[in-house]
Amino acid sequence: MSLHESLNRATAASRVLRQLCEALLCEGWAASLQLDRSRTVSWSFRQTRFRARGRRGAFGRYRLQEGSIEVRDGSTWRPASTEDALAAVTEPSPALDILRADLAHTEHLSDLSTLHIPTATRRHRLGISALETTLHEGHPYHPCYKARSGFTDADHLAYGPEHGQTFRLTGVLFNHSLVQQELPHQDFWTQELGREEWQRITALAEMQGAPPGTFHLLPLHPWQHAKLQSDPLFNTWRNAGRLAEIGPIGEAYRATQSVRTLMNAGTPAHAHVKTAMAMRNTSALRTLAPESVAVAPAISNWLAQVLDSDPLFTNRYPLTILPEYAAITAGRGTALDGHLAAIWRQSPEALGLPANSMMPVNGLALTDPDGRPLIAPWIEAHGLDAWLARLIEVAVLPVWHLMVAHGIGLEAHGQNLILSHEDGWPTGLIARDFHESLEYVPDLLSRPDLCPDLSQIDAAYKHAPLDKFHRMSAPEELRWLVMDTLFVFNLADVSDLLQRHYGLAEATFWRRVRTRLDRYAAEHGMQDRQAVFAPFTPQIRAESLISRKLEPESPQHGHLIANALATDKG
Numbered sequence: 001m002s003l004h005e006s007l008n009r010a011t012a013a014s015r016v017l018r019q020l021c022e023a024l025l026c027e028g029w030a031a032s033l034q035l036d037r038s039r040t041v042s043w044s045f046r047q048t049r050f051r052a053r054g055r056r057g058a059f060g061r062y063r064l065q066e067g068s069i070e071v072r073d074g075s076t077w078r079p080a081s082t083e084d085a086l087a088a089v090t091e092p093s094p095a096l097d098i099l100r101a102d103l104a105h106t107e108h109l110s111d112l113s114t115l116h117i118p119t120a121t122r123r124h125r126l127g128i129s130a131l132e133t134t135l136h137e138g139h140p141y142h143p144c145y146k147a148r149s150g151f152t153d154a155d156h157l158a159y160g161p162e163h164g165q166t167f168r169l170t171g172v173l174f175n176h177s178l179v180q181q182e183l184p185h186q187d188f189w190t191q192e193l194g195r196e197e198w199q200r201i202t203a204l205a206e207m208q209g210a211p212p213g214t215f216h217l218l219p220l221h222p223w224q225h226a227k228l229q230s231d232p233l234f235n236t237w238r239n240a241g242r243l244a245e246i247g248p249i250g251e252a253y254r255a256t257q258s259v260r261t262l263m264n265a266g267t268p269a270h271a272h273v274k275t276a277m278a279m280r281n282t283s284a285l286r287t288l289a290p291e292s293v294a295v296a297p298a299i300s301n302w303l304a305q306v307l308d309s310d311p312l313f314t315n316r317y318p319l320t321i322l323p324e325y326a327a328i329t330a331g332r333g334t335a336l337d338g339h340l341a342a343i344w345r346q347s348p349e350a351l352g353l354p355a356n357s358m359m360p361v362n363g364l365a366l367t368d369p370d371g372r373p374l375i376a377p378w379i380e381a382h383g384l385d386a387w388l389a390r391l392i393e394v395a396v397l398p399v400w401h402l403m404v405a406h407g408i409g410l411e412a413h414g415q416n417l418i419l420s421h422e423d424g425w426p427t428g429l430i431a432r433d434f435h436e437s438l439e440y441v442p443d444l445l446s447r448p449d450l451c452p453d454l455s456q457i458d459a460a461y462k463h464a465p466l467d468k469f470h471r472m473s474a475p476e477e478l479r480w481l482v483m484d485t486l487f488v489f490n491l492a493d494v495s496d497l498l499q500r501h502y503g504l505a506e507a508t509f510w511r512r513v514r515t516r517l518d519r520y521a522a523e524h525g526m527q528d529r530q531a532v533f534a535p536f537t538p539q540i541r542a543e544s545l546i547s548r549k550l551e552p553e554s555p556q557h558g559h560l561i562a563n564a565l566a567t568d569k570g
Contacts, residue, residue: 012110016103017082018066019143021050023546025062026141027559029089048072048088050080057496058506059488059542060561061141082107090550099549102147102280109146112153113162119369124377127355128348128418129268132256135363136162140493142282142545148259149280150227159223161255166265169219169273171249173205174330174340175242179216180290181328182297182457188326189217192271192344193250201249208244218328219249219342221260221275233335257360257415260286261345261433268349272322274433276341283548287338288329289436291460291469296324296343296435298452299470303434305450306406318428319398320420322346324435348418348430357421358430361395362414365493373501378424384502387425388509391494392516394426395419399486400517404530407444409478411437413485414493439481441472444532479533480541480558487513488542488561495564510564517565538566 025033030043035056041064042051049072054064071080071088082103090096113136123134138145148156157163185191189198205211220228225245228234237243253262253273260277264270276288300323307313307321323346330340348358359374366374373379379387399412410416410431418430445451454461454470466473495509514536521530541558548556 012107012114013082014066015110016107016143017069017080017085018064019141019145020082020085020103020546021052021069022062022064023141023143024085024089026060026542026561027544027547029547045085045088048084050085050088051077057499058492058510058564061488061492061496063496095550095552099144102144102149102549105148106144106146109148109151109156109160112156113160116157117162121368121370123363123366123368124359124374124424125356128358128360129263129355131359131363132263133161133164133254135257135360135366137366139282140362140365141489144282144549147281151279155223159255159259161257161259164254166252166254167222168248168252169250169262169275170222170225171201171246172218172220172225173208173210173215173244173246174218174237176214176216178237178242178330179218179328180294180330180332181216182294183326183328184297197250201246204246205244208246209241210244215244216328218330218340219273219275220340221262221277222248223279224275224277224339227278228339231336233331263347268355269347271344272347274343274345276339278339283545288341288343290329290332290338290341291458292436293327293329293341293343294458295454295461296327298454298457299434299438300324302450302452303408303438306402306408306447309447309450310406312401313398317398317401318394319402320351320428320430321434322348322430322432327435343435345432351430353420358418359421360415361417361419361490364419365414365497367497373497375424376501378421379502381423382425384498384504388498388504388512390426392513394429395491396486396513396516397520398429399431399482400520403478403482404521404526404533405524406446407441407478409439409481410434411481411485412490414490416485437481439470439472439478441475441478444475475533479535483535483540484543487564492564506564514565536563536565538563
């Protein structure tokens with residue numbers, strides 16, 4: 001291994017260890033924990049002692065200095081490794097083995113990317129499609145940020161968003177009895193693929209004895225299709241003539257940040273396609289829950305109607321959505337449930353905005369290779385105070401107003417939100433990805449007449465208990481979703497960056513957010529509605545992301561954290 005490669009490997013290992021320890025500390029795995037005035041964090045996992053330079057930031061997010069984590073070994077301290085932390089935190093188990101493998105794979109694939117991709121500088125100037133490939137850092141909290149289980153090195157280079165390679169989807173025709181689809185109109189395939197390509201596919205289908213009408217097309221991610229070649233049920237269907245494979249179809253795609261959602265490489269304004277992949281990334285297998293696929297268009301249509309019903313989403317708190325307008329799933333109720341699915345979503349490039357006036361919100365907390373924040377030119381141009389006030393207005397209030405005034409919560413994490421801006425000055429918010437993650441409380445809906453009856457679309461919703469899918473039992477559930485994704489695991493990374501690079505105390509950042517939320521409620525007579533969500537209690541729940549990896553069989557109710565919004569107004 002060259003010195004250059006060795007240094008890169010050490011950097012990836014250091015980040016994986018840092019995020020592992022930060023997450024474990026945040027989620028209460030330390031047997032003892034102490035912060036001293038010299039900015040040293042000392043803790044123990046069971047009997048093993050660790051220490052690092054660092055601090056506790058907003059919402060209980062521990063921020064450790066990379067490369068400073070040490071473990072007590074006998075009478076001396078030495079640099080800690082990921083294995084030191086894993087061995088110390090819990091007893092051996094199959095779950096721990098999976099976590100160990102995911103951490104090692106994250107480290108390996110991070111190293112591979114570092115060796116193969118050129119260093120992108122000044123990313124703030126790039127268009128939205130380019131940002132989907134160059135914002136390659138991955139999850140800033142979860143230590144398995146590039147786990148991508150099942151990806152070989154070749155898969156990572158071919159299908160990882162960092163590498164920007166193009167590939168086509170694989171067409172599979174399934175007998176209509178295996179398929180559930182929600183398409184917007186009869187000419188869907190002609191519109192999506194072009195008349196000539198659809199005629200080619202139709203001819204291929206006839207040749208294979210799988211004519212349209214009897215068989216329905218489902219495009220699969222090529223990686224997923226390759227995985228299915230060894231699946232017994234897939235092979236049974238093939239041998240019985242219940243499916244036919246017709247090879248690559250349509251135009252070329254590239255992976256977005258989420259890996260499984262693909263953007264059109266040649267025509268950026270064409271739809272994004274979200275595909276099912278039996279790949280584990282962070283904590284979740286990236287298949288698609290079929291009941292959520294079935295209702296995706298209805299959820300998007302409903303949300304669009306709610307936004308249209310309230311002029312504040314146009315003139316005060318601009319919120320645009322990228323609707324999911326078509327969805328197909330195959331194999332419901334079989335061993336391949338969730339493994340065969342696709343959702344079509346409007347591309348941000350179809351909105352008519354300049355491509356370089358949109359940035360995924362997770363980009364706001366990143367730094368370029370020279371250590372300079374991506375947003376540094378924006379802050380220099382507009383001034384920190386003015387820019388931050390505008391960011392709060394544009395990035396927080398649309399999501400907050402949807403929750404407080406309309407009783408609907410979005411999973412507003414950094415990849416799901418796009419900031420529209422003019423030379424860095426925030427102008428609006430664009431939201432995406434609703435089929436699984438939108439939640440509502442029936443009694444708090446402003447327009448219950450608009451809410452679709454999902455049980456009419458899919459039987460899974462007919463007798464579903466509260467809190468299982470989209471319908472929540474209490475306002476605290478919406479608060480948990482919204483505050484977790486918008487604040488705890490999203491804008492808290494921005495507040496940390498502003499403290500480190502600009503000396504703006506995180507407490508000041510969050511005091512400004514709190515002040516603006518109180519003013520919002522007062523301006524609209526929403527004080528009582530806002531209070532229903534109890535958003536300013538001293539402690540709130542956050543999702544336990546690393547605990548889910550360590551204890552997959554335990555019901556995860558989250559962990560309590562200090563609420564950065566529980567502050568005196570000022």
